[in-house]
Amino acid sequence: MGNRTRARRATAIVAAAVTGFSVVVVHPGAVLAAAGAPASSPARAGVLALPTVTSFTPTSGAQAGGTAVTVRGTNFLTLDRTNPDAVTFGDVAATKFVIRSDKELTAVSPPGTAGPVTVKVTGSDGSGESTGKFTYQQGFGVEIADVQASAAGGAKIIGTVSGGTIGATAAAFRGMRISAAVGEESATVAWVDATHVRITVPPTGTAASATVTLIQAGVAGPPSTGTVDYYPVITRVSPTRVSTAGGATVQIVGEGFLGVDETDESAVTIGDAPATSFTIVSATQINAVIPEAEAGTVPVQVATATGASRASDAAKLIYRGPLTFDNAGGTQFLRANGGQHTLAVTGGTVGDSSKAFTAEKISVKWGTTKLQTAWVDSTHLRVNLPSMTTDTLTLTILQDVTAGPSATLPVAPVITNMSVTSDALAGGKSVKISVAGTDSATDFTFGANPATCKPAPRTTTAFVCTVPAATAAGPVAVGFKTGGGTSSRYTAASAFSYSELD
Template identity: 45%
Template sequence: MATPKQARRAAALTVATAAAVTLASAPAVAVTRAAGAHPSAPVVSVRADKPSTKVPTGSAVLPGFGSTAGGTTVTITGSGFSTIDISDPAAVKFGDVNAASYVVISDAKLTAVTPAGDGGNVYVKITNVNGTSTGKLTFAYRTPLTAEFESLVGAKPAGGTVLAVTVSGGTVGTSTKEFAAEKVTARVGETNTTVGWVDPTHVKVLLPASMKIVPQTITLIHDGVIGPVSESTVRYAPAVTSIAPAKVSTAGGETVTITGAGFSDEVTGVTIGGVAATSFAVKSATQITAVVPAGENGTVPVVVTSAGGTGTIPLTYRAPLGIEIPDGTAARANGGTVLLTVTGATIGATAAAFANEKITATVGSAKISPAWVDATHVRVAMPASSAAAGTVTLLHDGVAGAPAAVDYVPVVASLSGNADKLAGGAKVIVKIAGGEPTSAKDFKFGGVAATCSSQGAGAYACIVPAAEQAGPTWVTFTASSGTASRFTPQATFNYTDLD
């Protein structure tokens, strides 16, 4: 049996232990005297206070907007959510309406499904066992807006077409300021774009750039709330970005390649200057080939037509210029200008008009700038050449005409010595040019034949023949082409009767 002293010690230990347990844990407990304690030991009841609970607070709702039809799932963050009575349907309210449902995730987070509501902002209220939140956490109800408009064909593929739209399902404000607060945007197909206010039920939608060939709907977005897609559609015209070649002969028959976007089997025609292309083929969504018809000198539109509208790009027709070579015209082998007659079209009544026609020339592979003489004549500078003829082609703004051959006249380019006695006998190196000088023949000094041998590169070693009379004369020859050489100062040779 315990002594009175032992009983008092046991009772004190029991009280201390009970106090520690109830303070560390939660609900209140009652503690009786310890087993075996003296009957006179007191009965001790120790009660610990409940954990501190507060009225719930809300700090954020995401998303902060949703349709007036309800059904938007939002996440609410804050504190005090763990003591919500989850059997209470009114624990979470949007305005004065209970949430359609809610789930408490933790003391700091819950999710809720919004009920239907009227357009505008409402307070979100949360109630736990300690009371209802008093903060100003809001949720924005937005009316889904529908775009109504007449279906459009031919929107600019680069963007910028403005479309008038009637708004149904709600209004968009009575002023630009109210409209800005409504945060209304639009989506054309899958591309977002801007909207301009007109009046409470009308807006202007700026159509964005698009290369899509299919019809596209418009959706209005009211502060993040996506409305129904429109019944009407927008179709974009094909985009035509380039054509090659960009300049063609007035004779037609050339094949051009048209590059762009929005080409498809729905391309119904290609016209050039208002005339249907001789033929065309859609190679891909970005390329068409077409055979151009005959046309007149000048610039004309090339129009590609599809179900979405038309795309246009300019094409320039140029008359091919022919050449007539006046009788007796020849170019010196060391170069010089020749006068040529132009056929096929006039080249301008003035030098300024000629410049606008952008006429150039080629002689062989060399590029030449011809000089205007009058509406049907030009001068062309022939480069030095050892050939029998130079092929001249006139290009009218890049369009080539029929080539013509201008003869080069063979000439003596130089003599290693320009004098000898009447008896002759000196050796002179004669260098010639023009007329294909590799097999020249019939060298003569003042009409007297000379014996000459080729030294290569247009050089011939000649023995000066005897002459009957002193004085100046010249050296002549016949080129490989069969053309007789022409006189030049370099061909002058002198006979002297002095030893």
């Protein structure tokens, strides 16, 4: 029995040798030795871990290279990370690659020529190639005529497309997923015809020269040789009114200021003169110290190497001479009881109309208190004052934020009310007189006639007087003196009348 078994085994071995193939017993999944190997070949056992490529994204990139491609497959851990040819695009090694896992790696495409190439990975046991192709795209070029454009954007320019056509219809163009950029800013692009596009210039923080680029599916074409030359824009100057003495700092607001050369002393001009100094705060703000100038309106301009801001109502500055109140040779005074006062202005005008006055942004301050002010005419203001107990009051006129010289005006004691305003020549009536500016009024007179008075009960600002006799009928002014000897000033409230009739 044992002999017959050994005989059968021998017969099988002989038969295998005669037919010329070898049998290799391996673990499931291993590669079998090729049929037809010579009988003298030794039996081989083992596993070949060949890398494979099953997919990759994206499937296209720029000819300049630099596209990060995610490659998926198997056995990527067999790749030699130090071997630059472990991942290739066509016959060119990837710029670099990073193995994420045994089934995924990221490779950066090298520069290439337009057209498809395979993605290949090579490990210690062999290589694997993609069945799909990675396509190097040429990208669409675009040409424009040199054009100046506002840094605020919005200008429309026509570009001529090169490197192919962009669709026979607007719908076809949209399907091609073409976008545009002006410099580093994304721009809106619209179809005109198969070889032309309309590009809307985007806003920019840097007023400088910029080329135009078309981008399709992330692939940028060559930049235009023509340029968009941005110029800065001024949208606001604050304050708008400044002193002719100069030295104030104004804030210039706009777009594109990062393109301004801070070493160029003439980059910011006020009228015909450069700013005394300026600082670029941001793309939208410049702080400038103004030079002295004559009264009037002047333009404000900001310039870069590619253009200067345009004139506009927003880019103006008004120089004004300092305004103050005229004390009229000492005759101008303020009533101690306050209220509305019409005051004369010197140093300039306050506008030819109420509307012009409002536009001038003129105000009046008492210390830090802003007072209600109204226009009377080009050289007079109506100012509402509080009641006062001081001998003087200092007022300042401001034009926007620019203050003129302070004016100190005398505060006069006055009569604010009389209970009786007329009497016969013989006098004799009792009259209660209220005063402002003092609590110790003395020496009351009706015209030139002294009166006998005494303080009213429970108040320090009212006195009861007996009307003195007069020698002639007609109006007279009632007056008094303060405890310090200051005489009261005439007001309508201090008018009294004598009559010949009893």
